[in-house]
Amino acid sequence: MEIIEKAPAKINLGLDALYKRDDGYHELKMIMSSVDLADKLVFRELPQDEVIIETDSSFLPVDKRNHIYQAAQVLKKAYGIEKGVHVSVRKRIPVAAGLAGGSSDAAATLRGLNRLWQLGLSLDELAVLAVDVGSDVPYCVRGNTAVVSGRGDVLKPLPAMPQCWVVMVKPRISVSTRTVFGSLSFNDIHHPDIDAIEAAVVAQDYHEMVKHLGNSLESVTIQKHPIVQQIKDKMIKFGADAALMSGSGPTVFALCEKYSRAQRVSNGLKGFCQDVHIVRTLKQG
Numbered sequence: 295m296e297i298i299e300k301a302p303a304k305i306n307l308g309l310d311a312l313y314k315r316d317d318g319y320h321e322l323k324m325i326m327s328s329v330d331l332a333d334k335l336v337f338r339e340l341p342q343d344e345v346i347i348e349t350d351s352s353f354l355p356v357d358k359r360n361h362i363y364q365a366a367q368v369l370k371k372a373y374g375i376e377k378g379v380h381v382s383v384r385k386r387i388p389v390a391a392g393l394a395g396g397s398s399d400a401a402a403t404l405r406g407l408n409r410l411w412q413l414g415l416s417l418d419e420l421a422v423l424a425v426d427v428g429s430d431v432p433y434c435v436r437g438n439t440a441v442v443s444g445r446g447d448v449l450k451p452l453p454a455m456p457q458c459w460v461v462m463v464k465p466r467i468s469v470s471t472r473t474v475f476g477s478l479s480f481n482d483i484h485h486p487d488i489d490a491i492e493a494a495v496v497a498q499d500y501h502e503m504v505k506h507l508g509n510s511l512e513s514v515t516i517q518k519h520p521i522v523q524q525i526k527d528k529m530i531k532f533g534a535d536a537a538l539m540s541g542s543g544p545t546v547f548a549l550c551e552k553y554s555r556a557q558r559v560s561n562g563l564k565g566f567c568q569d570v571h572i573v574r575t576l577k578q579g
């Protein structure tokens with residue numbers, strides 16, 4: 295049997311870091327949304343009890359460091375499964391970009407193996423296991439648009455964000471999520487109004503939504519990597535309705551209501567960065 299799952303990238307329309315918790319993680323309140331840029335995973339049963347990963351990306355480890363491997367092990371351990379799987383990954387989401395590519399692959403693995411091994415688990419049950427792989431994985435199990443809080447493990451589904459075009463630009467720098475959180479100083483960060491973004495999404499009010507986009511981690515990454523601010527400035531100059539860093543970065547996304555604007559932003563940025571994508575927001579489902 296062969297099972298296919300898509301693993302879409304996410305953007306953070308809002309990310310508020312509230313405080314550092316006793317377990318070392320940060321309490322967050324975020325609005326996340328899936329976009330139409332996805333990896334494709336194909337799962338096939340293996341006769342031996344082994345997890346084998348194959349990918350077209352030269353940036354990815356295929357051993358136990360891969361989030362796909364970790365997700366499979368979490369599921370096998372939780373349900374005592376002694377079966378093997380071959381996973382082939384067509385990688386389209388830029389790696390270590392703030393777009394949750396690895397987390398989305400892990401979530402797709404939980405969904406895919408649930409089907410391949412006929413475990414009959416609900417998405418809520420998979421989301422509970424998911425946090426053992428990473429903080430972004432519970433959200434990625436369902437994807438779509440949601441308010442995400444706690445460490446990343448408390449989910450409230452929302453209607454799909456208002457339809458628009460998203461231009462995603464990843465500069466050629468590496469950002470470590472752990473280092474960004476480690477450098478966060480609560481004295482001087484911006485706290486976006488997450489409730490206002492949520493209300494705008496519920497009301498399907500695109501213009502109100504773009505007014506409130508914000509990310510507490512942005513200034514931390516910009517301080518080390520001014521190119522993130524330069525990309526934001528260029529996006530606005532070329533006509534984007536809003537521009538924001540996603541997650542801990544370094545990808546910056548621009549939202550545009552009109553495709554012609556998205557094309558202008560994309561063309562304007564292509565001379566500056568190589569990794570530029572125009573994608574659509576996803577409708578629910």
Ligand SMILES: C[C@@](CO)(OP(=O)(O)O)[C@H](O)COP(=O)(O)OP(=O)(O)OC[C@H]1O[C@@H](n2ccc(N)nc2=O)[C@H](O)[C@@H]1O
Nearest residue numbers: 318319320392393394428429430445471472475541542543
């Ligand atoms: C910042 C966000 C926002 O969506 O996204 P990315 O930039 O990774 O896409 C996520 O919270 C990242 O989630 P994820 O990448 O799964 O994080 P994890 O592997 O669990 O944690 C990596 C490191 O980030 C820090 N971390 C993560 C989540 C959280 N709520 N508090 C934290 O302090 C911890 O230092 C941890 O060691």
Ligand SMILES: Nc1ncnc2c1ncn2[C@@H]1O[C@H](COP(=O)(O)OP(=O)(O)O)[C@@H](O)[C@H]1O
Nearest residue numbers: 359360361389390391392393394395396397399
């Ligand atoms: N399947 C995977 N896809 C992408 N990255 C992965 C995967 N498995 C492990 N990783 C590792 O996870 C780290 C974070 O990658 P990724 O999830 O793409 O970024 P982010 O958390 O910034 O959104 C990278 O160092 C990468 O090597």
